Amino acid sequence: MSILFESARLKNMTLRNRFVRSATYDGMSDPTGQVTDRQIKLIAGLAEGGVGLIVTAITYVHPSGQVSSFMNSIAEDSCIPGLQKLARAAHQRGAKIAVQLYHGGREARFVKTRGQLPIGPSVIADDPFYRWNYREMTTREIEDVVQAFGRAARRAREAGFDAVQIHGAHGYLFSQFLSPFTNRREDAWGGSLENRLRLHREVYASVRDHAGPDYPVGIKLGVEDGFKGGLTFSEGMKAALMLAETGYDALEISGGVRGEKYEGTEYRTKINIPSREGYFRAWTGEIRKKTDTPVIAVGGLKSIAMMEEMIRGGEADFISLCRPLISEPGLIRSWEADPGKKPRCVYCNQCLEAVHRGIPLSCVAFSKGEQTVLKAPQRNVGANPEGTHEN
Numbered sequence: 543m544s545i546l547f548e549s550a551r552l553k554n555m556t557l558r559n560r561f562v563r564s565a566t567y568d569g570m571s572d573p574t575g576q577v578t579d580r581q582i583k584l585i586a587g588l589a590e591g592g593v594g595l596i597v598t599a600i601t602y603v604h605p606s607g608q609v610s611s612f613m614n615s616i617a618e619d620s621c622i623p624g625l626q627k628l629a630r631a632a633h634q635r636g637a638k639i640a641v642q643l644y645h646g647g648r649e650a651r652f653v654k655t656r657g658q659l660p661i662g663p664s665v666i667a668d669d670p671f672y673r674w675n676y677r678e679m680t681t682r683e684i685e686d687v688v689q690a691f692g693r694a695a696r697r698a699r700e701a702g703f704d705a706v707q708i709h710g711a712h713g714y715l716f717s718q719f720l721s722p723f724t725n726r727r728e729d730a731w732g733g734s735l736e737n738r739l740r741l742h743r744e745v746y747a748s749v750r751d752h753a754g755p756d757y758p759v760g761i762k763l764g765v766e767d768g769f770k771g772g773l774t775f776s777e778g779m780k781a782a783l784m785l786a787e788t789g790y791d792a793l794e795i796s797g798g799v800r801g802e803k804y805e806g807t808e809y810r811t812k813i814n815i816p817s818r819e820g821y822f823r824a825w826t827g828e829i830r831k832k833t834d835t836p837v838i839a840v841g842g843l844k845s846i847a848m849m850e851e852m853i854r855g856g857e858a859d860f861i862s863l864c865r866p867l868i869s870e871p872g873l874i875r876s877w878e879a880d881p882g883k884k885p886r887c888v889y890c891n892q893c894l895e896a897v898h899r900g901i902p903l904s905c906v907a908f909s910k911g912e913q914t915v916l917k918a919p920q921r922n923v924g925a926n927p928e929g930t931h932e933n
């Protein structure tokens with residue numbers, strides 16, 4: 543049997559195989575952030591389809607970090623019963639499940655109901671990729687957000703989730719703090735790499751305080767920004783190793799603040815020749831060779847041969863997939879039966895463009911059904927959670 547289908551441990555979790563569903567925003571929550579039946583069905587389908595560990599969609603821990611009207615909240619205890627149903631749907635079908643804990647930082651600008659400006663580490667006047675208004679966070683606000691992550695992790699545990707993953711990539715709050723381009727602070731939260739990682743380390747400590755020493759806490763980390771002048775891989779790798787040292791139990795390696803076009807983002811397209819596959823493979827392998835903390839590879843992974851080579855060669859411990867599982871939630875079981883099967887996904891990113899427009903997640907390229915735009919209540923407009931640029 544392929545090593546990909548052997549069970550493997552991640553801290554105190556035993557996963558039935560090496561496959562992770564990478565966090566995927568689905569635009570399917572109700573307007574108050576509660577879990578819907580549609581989401582329970584989605585998770586059940588992925589678990590039924592053989593995924594080892596499902597990471598949920600981005601889930602906001604504090605109202606200031608909410609980026610869409612159709613995303614889940616874990617900011618209140620009242621969210622726990624709905625989240626419990628999601629966890630149960632995975633467990634009943636043999637999968638483990640982690641919540642992705644999220645704060646959008648300056649990107650949280652689409653939910654206009656708050657009537658407040660989004661917040662970020664520093665306001666950058668000369669940012670070619672960002673033209674909206676936001677304001678600099680006060681120390682007090684940073685500390686509140688740190689505590690909110692801790693409380694959210696406690697709720698995740700109470701709801702029966704096996705783990706949490708901090709969203710530390712893709713230009714959201716943690717990327718904004720880590721990047722020397724978006725973080726120009728001169729206090730303890732900016733400047734040196736140590737300071738730019740303070741948020742990541744304080745959040746880890748807060749999660750540990752609230753959820754306990756044995757609870758698995760991972761991070762999806764953006765290790766290089768998609769444009770010149772941003773975070774370099776050399777610093778990003780140091781950051782990953784420092785976070786492993788801090789105690790994070792798993793590192794999923796991805797991109798940081800986005801650059802231009804899809805090519806400067808975490809969801810590249812044109813994965814149609816072998817050299818385009820596994821586009822973060824080199825970063826992932828380099829980091830894995832320098833730490834014993836489990837590393838999760840993501841980004842354009844589509845052939846069993848490459849994934850096996852990565853696991854056997856010590857370049858990664860787990861394989862994470864997003865778009866192929868949007869198109870085929872049962873892909874893992876299909877691969878188990880026929881490792882030569884080619885995934886149907888063509889990486890066209892129409893799924894992404896549709897969720898930006900408020901359409902619930904589906905494989906647009908292959909879906910026959912009609913798409914319905916969710917109606918946001920009038921006070922609550924907007925959806926553009928995973929992607930800033932129209933490409």
Ligand SMILES: Cc1cc2nc3c(=O)[nH]c(=O)nc-3n(C[C@H](O)[C@H](O)[C@H](O)COP(=O)(O)O)c2cc1C
Pocket residue numbers: 564565566567568598599600642709711712762796808809840841842843862863864865866893894897903928
């Ligand atoms: C529709 C869509 C939604 C996404 N939502 C999230 C998310 O909520 N959190 C996250 O960390 N990444 C998110 N991503 C990025 C994916 O998790 C993944 O890192 C990226 O798509 C590369 O993996 P792939 O080539 O297997 O799709 C999303 C991507 C897509 C296409």
